[in-house]
Amino acid sequence: MAPPPKRTRLAEKPRAGTCALADRIARCAIDAYAAQRASCGVDVAEFPVRTVLAAFILRDDARDSLRVLSLGVGTKTLGRYACTTGRALVDCHAEVLARRGLKKFLLRDARAALRGGDANDGDVVVRTREGDVKVKDGLSLHLYVSSAPCGNACVRRWAKGRSTKRRDELGTANAPSEPHETLSRSATDAGQVALCVKVIKASKDEDVPEVLRDMVTRGELAAGTAPARGDGDEALTCSDKLCVWNVVGYQGALLRRFMREPLYVETITIGRKFSEPHLCRAMCCRVDGFRSSCGGFATTHPALMETAVVFDDVPMDVEEGAVFENPFAMIWCDGDDAAEALNGKTGTFLHEDASAPSTSKAALYELYLSLLGEDVGDSPTFTLEAYARAKREADEKYDAAKTELFEHPKMFEPRRGFDGWHEKKSKRWSGYKRTASRN
Secondary structure, eight states, X not given: OOOOOOOEEESSOOOOOSOHHHHHHHHHHHHHHHHHHGGGSSOGGGSOOOOOEEEEEEEETTTTEEEEEEEEEOEEEOTTOXXXXXXXXXXXXXXXXHHHHHHHHHHHHHHHHHSSTTOOBOSSEEEOTTSOEEEOTTEEEEEEEEEOOSXXXXXXXXXXXXOOOOOGGGTTTOOOOOOOOOOOOOOGGGTSSOOEEEOOOSSTTSOOOHHHHHXXXXXXXXXXXXXXXXXXXXXXXXXXXXXXXXXXXXSOSGGGGTOOSOOOEEEEEEEETOOHHHHHHHHTGGXXXXXXXXXXXXXXXXXXXXXXXXXXXXXXXXXXXXXXXXXXXXXXXXXXXXXXXXXXXXXXXXXXXXXXXXXXXXXXXXHHHHHTTOOXXXXXXXXXXXXXHHHHHHOHHHHHHHHHHHHOTTSSOOOTTSTTOOSSGGGOOOOOOOOTTOO
């Protein structure tokens, strides 16, 4: 007797979406992905299409026009693998790839503004009288992710979810402007605001440790993650990374030598698994009120929006759910001749290639040196120590603000029984240590 046919459903359910602007941002990102997918030199039909897309979109507020600056596709992390050469990408999740593409774009644009002779404008940044660069007036940055970021944003606890109401009164150009609801830190012991890391299994059938399985069952931990223990080689979840970037900016450490104002996103648009109260907690509200002692960095609260535009319309097995085993990853930024196809499981090119991805630490470091006017050909060989030193020297306040954020007694509190926990609340901190090998 033939087995019963599998029950299937579409990977993404129909949804209302927050407003027309969210849909425009999503459509802009998806169209850019469709346009660049063919340029990466890989027949994507060889791979399952189920993946995650993230993109940074620039909006010209006066013209009300949208433009994709960078995009990333992927779901993989190398886990505790440390790449000492700086030539492989340790984290190939879509959000991280998109930001690496954004950093490459901004470094190139800053070089055009600072090294372009009499011209003092890049494409997006402008040279100031002080010799720094800043984003041109009237431009704003927005982030699209096709699915809720892994980690805290996917934990459906400590808040009641609610259906999204369509805000047609916002028109096609406006995002919600209401402040986020105040977060009650009622369950820090259970990991309400704790840092988490991505767990890499050898296969989808590999057993999960019982302690983690129990946390997932209780709804205190997202599947595929574990509490951070302070190991410098651990890869934080995308929820935690986005939360940090919403404090210190998306421009990265190296560009702080030339860009003195942190670059923040005004909106974050999500496709699958959107839940506003849980996203508010994960993206920004768990660090609400943080302000660095050196000044210049503080928690920002971007508008969080759901889009009705579907990215993944392929049927999937109801019993199995969404499976993201696809090794294919892709990265592109405006100005690239073609997108780069990567193997998310190795952090290198999908097809064997001796060169390093153009957004690897080594490649971004060379781009930074060229921005300083140094002859890259005569520069010393890349080392993690030299890279970490360059980031610190670019802006010591930036480095201090990140360290202060992780060590603040009210930020990213650990679960009871895990590293960093102390009985006296005034002494609690995450226990997570920032090291030279961090991304």
